Amino acid sequence: MYWPMFHEYQSNTVIKEHYNHTGKLDEAKYTDGLKPEAIAFLLVCLLIVAENAVVLLAIWKNKKFHVPMYYLLGNLTLSDLLAGFAYMINIITSGANTLNMTPVQYFLREGCVFIMLAASVISLLAIAIERHVTMVRMKPYQGNKQGRMFALIGASWVLSVLMGVLPVLGWNCMGNLDTCSTVLPLYAKSYILFSITIFSAILMAIVVLYVRIFRIVKTNTQRLVPQRKGVYRKSQKYMALLKTVTIVLGVFIACWLPLFILLLLDFYCPTKKCKVLLKADYFLGIAMINSLLNPIIYTLTSKDMRRAIIRLICRPCLVTKDGQVKKIGMPFLDCSTTKTHTDAASHRLEGLDTTVSSGNFTPSTIKAIYPRISRT
Template sequence: MYLFMLMAIIITVTGNLAIIISISYFKQLHSPTNFMILSMAVTDFLLGFAIMPYSMIRSVENCWYFGITFCKVHYSFDLMLCLVSIFHLCCIAIDRFYAICHPLHYSSKMTFSVIRGFLAVCWSVPAAFAFGVVFSKAYASGIEGYEILVECSSSCPVMFNKLWGTILFTFGLFVPGCVMTGIYVKIFAVSKKHAHFMNNVPEKENDKKQNQLSKNKDRKAAKTLSIVMGVFLICWFPCFVTILVDPFLKFSTPAVLFDALTWFGYFNSTCNPLIYGFFYPWFRKALRHILLGKIFQPHFYTTNLFLQNQ
């Protein structure tokens, strides 16, 4: 178990660190969408670096060695980073919606100042919610014998009551998931409509080729990010459902099962760099330059990472 979890942590930390370095270093990758991907990679990196190691020890040893105060800090950051990820995915979906459905207004709508505003909301709202709910103990209000359970337990238990379990599931996963799904369905419908229109409009050969390449690039980006969104929902949905139904089942979910579902959610942060590496040739090229140490060369940050047909 230690070996398996340690491998997941190493892939999570190194993979997301490679994304952070790539987008931060190469000037060609400085775009509004990529800055949101960069911020989401920071989220996944922090989860792998600061959260997963302590969870690994608790899972394998079946004991929490770090005290009740740090237990609350750990769970607050855990919950916050999960919510930060889904907020980022919502903002990325909005960004892709404007890029594909309203391309003429994209540059004026999705400016870097707008992106900074999105990122401020993505980090501040989940942080206020997670730390506020956990440290106020609102999540445990009305749970019979909770204080005794915490004092007697050695595994850092955090259980949500019916109210906060429902709120967390509804506004932390269900509503954002429905919004993102609706946006991506609209994106693919508009992309299909645009493709049909382009095929029936006579154009100069060069213009037609350029427009086709641009449309293919936007559709590929939307498809890749929709896969990222789908993997996130698949990985975290079982854990959120358990948080929702467990209070109504009088907290009968076995601790081992809940722990396994939590790690299944963590696995999402491990998958994201692998998805980018599989679908984005620019990431593979940037990673190759990083591993070869070329980024230490003067002015190498201006190098071209895109092929002509990307």
């Protein structure tokens, strides 16, 4: 019983049979080498990997980023970095190389893309959960709360891997060509619909969480009296945070919605009836842009992250050989402050988590959090 299935998983004739059934073999793509657009996508993938690697390195080398919020942002950045590698492998092994693959290799290639997509979406959900919990409790993190962050990160990868390996574990259309997807000829249409449903549900949950945060902030702001300036500033930071989140969700939806619509069309459209399904590579290319933009939206909008990245990639431009800071480097490396102790105490009362969540570190905040360092 199990031997025939194992044999099919190792036979590349299965790939040809399924691709021929969906009409994909009629395309020149599966006889020629890499096309110019594929090379362009490869360059984008290299940029995705380089960009996310720099952000991860900046987070790792700066201890002030070693807090729960940045752990989650780092997890999102890691998923985007690995997505860049997954896209590269997908492009290099596509075309004529696809017909030389075994089903196991095919499932691993496509499964990596599903895993990274799931990791990104679930990471966005984890960030939304963290911000919602913080907003409701209105108090900063403590050391024992970091366990929740690592639990969220671990759960995101477990669920992502589980979703990605379901086809190779048996949820596929091998032996039943009529149920096969056109975009992914070895994948069952039911699995495609399941994945889209899960991703859509997660995105809806994210929207609901941020709507709740917005209502909480709006209610608290309306009830504030002018004398409570510290609390008012805190609410304003959350409002700024919500604007950033709106951009993030908007970009994610804009990048992935075309591919999701294509996959929905794939589910409902009979085989060989919708020619647009044969152009899925372009839709995946649009989705790839999301991994390119995520680091910019989440981290480069933070003044401290910008400074950390500039120090990382252009330290010789800012510091002389004898360790002296150049004049041009002062805006990026100077951490001095003229704020009063009262203002610093106000920041401390507002909580470290609010500042980290909004990405708005200031010199007075750093002095409040790290008093010993600021004295040296």
